[in-house]
Amino acid sequence: MIFMTATAATPARGPHFAGPGAWFRGNLHCHTTESDGNVSPSDAAAGFANLGYDFLAITDHDRITDPATVDAHGLCLIPSVELTASAGLLGTEFHILGIGIDPSTVLPPRTSPGRVSSAWLRNQGAAVFAAHPHWSGLTVDDLMGLTIDGIEACNGGTTLDSLKGEAFTHWDEGLLRGASWTGLGTDDTHWHTLDRGTAWVMVRATERTPGALVSAIKAGNFYGTTGPAINDVHLEFVDDGRVLKVHVHTSPVAAMYLSGPGARSRHTFHETASAITSVTEVDPARMSITSHTFEVDLTVSGPARYAGRGTGQRHIRVSCMDWNRGRAWSNPLFF
Known part of the structure; x- marks a missing residue:
């Protein structure tokens, strides 16, 4: 673990x-x-x-x-x-x-x-x-x-x-x-x-x-991948432990994901990607991201947020996808 x-x-x-x-x-x-x-x-x-x-x-x-x-x-x-x-x-x-x-x-x-x-x-x-x-x-x-x-x-x-x-x-x-x-x-x-x-x-x-x-x-001490690289992931608690920041750094990718129990997941992509109206507008060199910080309010739904029903231990894992649909995923990080 x-x-x-x-x-x-x-x-x-x-x-x-x-x-x-x-x-x-x-x-x-x-x-x-x-x-x-x-x-x-x-x-x-x-x-x-x-x-x-x-x-x-x-x-x-x-x-x-x-x-x-x-x-x-x-x-x-x-x-x-x-x-x-x-x-x-x-x-x-x-x-x-x-x-x-x-x-x-x-x-x-x-x-x-x-x-x-x-x-x-x-x-x-x-x-x-x-x-x-x-x-x-x-x-x-x-x-x-x-x-x-x-x-x-x-x-x-x-x-x-x-x-x-x-x-x-x-x-x-x-x-x-x-x-x-x-x-x-x-x-x-x-x-x-x-x-x-x-x-x-x-x-x-x-x-x-x-x-x-x-x-x-x-x-x-490893991550799995079909293409992209996950260069760094680290966690930071702020606001007296009420907010969790997850800092992620990758090779150029189309999207990053923060996965938690059930539907407790987040994603992000380049700010211009949401404005695409034609496939001819896709420019991976311009629309890739390499870093992002996810913020999670740990007070929502009580202190057990991001915990499963087994041990009650909270966890997240990080993944990303590049423009060729290659993916990489971290191992679960328990906190």
Whole structure:
């Protein structure tokens, strides 16, 4: 959980924007010929190196592809796996990502319940995420029973093959019910179609090593994106804590969003965008924004505003969209 300890006098910047280190781009969901992918592990690494990535987790189904056996092509390879487990409330399988796991580890059987396999991965020191909940037919109740750090909010591969790759509604409901999940962007690359470079994470870590990257991912020090960059988000309480200011800085985008529980959301766009009367008037260079401060009156509807019904902990998350419909989203910021 990313908890913001801002006071009226001291703004708080999320650790995933102000922590030590640098930003690293990576994909945390990729398959090869070691399971049901179409290219070898070394060719997969070459493909992502050519896209300018810094790291890759090869998550073959129910087996760990040892990075020591792979030509990394300059990438940092994180030993990882996608475990199959049974069974959701609607009879569907769980697919659970374990990011950062000893390649010599003997995996649990596919028949293990999801709650058992997810807890087992956590005990192995992995960062644990539920893969493509919408595609898998999982309910939020299914997810609440797992031991996970988060879920795939956007899975590019299952968006391409079935339009079931997004799970933002699962994510938001889980947060409302007291979960502290983070939200990945991944490709779920199988090398079948255009399933690479569609969604990724930007991780802020102290160094580009498996240990440092996994530690940062567990801490939530990343954001997901399909294109834009979120450069900074920080919170500031003013007026004796009655008003929350959320300062956002991004790459040039068409719109920014502040999302809270239920309908408690805001958006903003360039002041000239509302005057568009013809598509020929759209000029992204002129109509983009790169910073905005959202102001939230925390006294409206009582002190629990922006809190869900689970723990009562208040939270927001920030997202943006560029003129090509690319999106980026922060992890939830609790305050």
